[in-house]
Amino acid sequence: MASSQSLTTPCLRGRAHAPCCRFVRALLVATAAALVVVVVHADGATTTTAAAGGSAAATDDHQRPKIPAIFMFGDSIVDPGNNNNRFTEAKANFPPYGQDFPGGVATGRFSNGLVPGDLLASKLGIKELLPPFLSSDLELKDLLTGVAFACGGSGYDPLTSKLATTLSSDDQLELFQDYKQKLTTLVGEKEMTQVISQGVFFTVMGSNDIVNNYFTLPIRRHEYDLPSYVDFLVSSAINFTKTLNDMGAKNIAFLGVPPLGCCPSQITLGGSPSRQCEPSRNQASQLYNSRVSKEIERLNAERSASGSKIVYFDIYYNLLDLIQNPASYGFKDVSEGCCGSTVLNAAVFIAYHSACPNAIDYIFWDGFHPTEKAYNIVVDKLIQQGSKYLMM
Ligand SMILES: *[C@@H]1O[C@H](CO)[C@@H](O)[C@H](O)[C@H]1NC(C)=O
Numbered sequence: 001m002a003s004s005q006s007l008t009t010p011c012l013r014g015r016a017h018a019p020c021c022r023f024v025r026a027l028l029v030a031t032a033a034a035l036v037v038v039v040v041h042a043d044g045a046t047t048t049t050a051a052a053g054g055s056a057a058a059t060d061d062h063q064r065p066k067i068p069a070i071f072m073f074g075d076s077i078v079d080p081g082n083n084n085n086r087f088t089e090a091k092a093n094f095p096p097y098g099q100d101f102p103g104g105v106a107t108g109r110f111s112n113g114l115v116p117g118d119l120l121a122s123k124l125g126i127k128e129l130l131p132p133f134l135s136s137d138l139e140l141k142d143l144l145t146g147v148a149f150a151c152g153g154s155g156y157d158p159l160t161s162k163l164a165t166t167l168s169s170d171d172q173l174e175l176f177q178d179y180k181q182k183l184t185t186l187v188g189e190k191e192m193t194q195v196i197s198q199g200v201f202f203t204v205m206g207s208n209d210i211v212n213n214y215f216t217l218p219i220r221r222h223e224y225d226l227p228s229y230v231d232f233l234v235s236s237a238i239n240f241t242k243t244l245n246d247m248g249a250k251n252i253a254f255l256g257v258p259p260l261g262c263c264p265s266q267i268t269l270g271g272s273p274s275r276q277c278e279p280s281r282n283q284a285s286q287l288y289n290s291r292v293s294k295e296i297e298r299l300n301a302e303r304s305a306s307g308s309k310i311v312y313f314d315i316y317y318n319l320l321d322l323i324q325n326p327a328s329y330g331f332k333d334v335s336e337g338c339c340g341s342t343v344l345n346a347a348v349f350i351a352y353h354s355a356c357p358n359a360i361d362y363i364f365w366d367g368f369h370p371t372e373k374a375y376n377i378v379v380d381k382l383i384q385q386g387s388k389y390l391m392m
Contacts, residue, residue, distance in 0.1 A: 069146035072117040074204030076152035081108025082132040090153030096355040113372030119379040155209035156236040201249040256289035264341035265367030275335035332361035339366040
């Protein structure tokens with residue numbers, strides 16, 4: 001049962017103070033354990049800071065430092081439950097979501113099990129789950145190893161999150177500001193700065209902007225044609241990334257959008273009798289990806305002198321490979337969602353409905369979101385792509 005406290009503290013900025021006191025109390029109670037974490041951490045940090053200061057060791061592959069923390073900005077692909085206490089349709093804290101999560105709990109993750117933040121955190125040897133920043137029971141060790149600021153329904157276009165009554169990308173940056181303040185209160189500014197300058201920041205948005213806002217509703221289509229909307233989105237995404245970098249994030253993994261026309265809901269809207277991917281949404285995804293990846297490269301070139309690494313990661317061909325070669329990954333169904341295949345087969349619209357009995361055969365869990373099995377493969381490929389960069 002939700003406590004009355006959590007009902008009054010929805011996915012909004014400005015609730016930094018009460019949880020802060022809780023963290024201080026937790027720190028006092030668990031002083032010994034917490035100090036060990038801080039000391040070990042500060043130790044590793046010293047080494048890396050020296051390397052980043054320009055010595056030859058900075059690029060030594062064999063001495064690649066362990067990533068201390070990861071952070072996740074984005075939408076429902078990577079939201080582990082930040083919308084749970086919000087009044088929005090973009091939530092997933094009820095069955096059938098979570099049926100394959102440890103304990104079968106629906107945590108707010110938009111899948112049958114783990115989502116990419118969890119899989120990245122565990123595959124990079126950091127921790128098993130990446131918690132939502134707005135969770136009411138975060139401890140110091142959770143803050144030191146990273147959290148997710150992502151909210152289902154969000155996007156780089158500020159109108160996208162308004163339509164879904166969720167947090168915008170700028171609001172997520174405000175949560176990050178709250179995070180920095182909290183951690184500073186607990187461990188001091190120097191340690192906080194080390195955590196964020198050595199952590200890896202993922203940003204995973206743009207899908208809701210293109211699919212919901214532009215194509216489905218289609219609010220933005222009245223104002224923009226596709227190329228000009230894509231330019232607006234790219235500008236907004238680059239502004240977001242610059243601000244994140246200005247706030248102290250040095251290692252930024254910027255993910256493009258997947259082949260959006262291949263989501264079951266978009267195939268249904270496209271009306272292909274043989275359930276082929278819908279071509280105009282895939283073209284829009286490619287146009288956005290090609291423009292944003294060039295701008296990310298440009299931004300990286302501009303800012304690399306200050307020790308920042310801002311890297312574009314492809315998710316389009318990464319996921320398309322599963323869709324085009326399902327058998328080689330053990331999938332039987334590529335175009336239907338286990339929980340249905342329309343825009344209404346997701347989030348609150350399928351609360352307490354039953355899922356298919358064989359989720360393991362499916363790439364997609366609902367009308368929009370992949371299964372844990374698909375995420376697992378996609379994340380392995382991301383880590384392979386990233387092994388040259390970002391210490392991954
Ligand atoms: C991005 O920032 C620039 C410079 O501040 C501004 O002119 C532009 O309007 C911003 N783009 C968006 C989409 O907000």
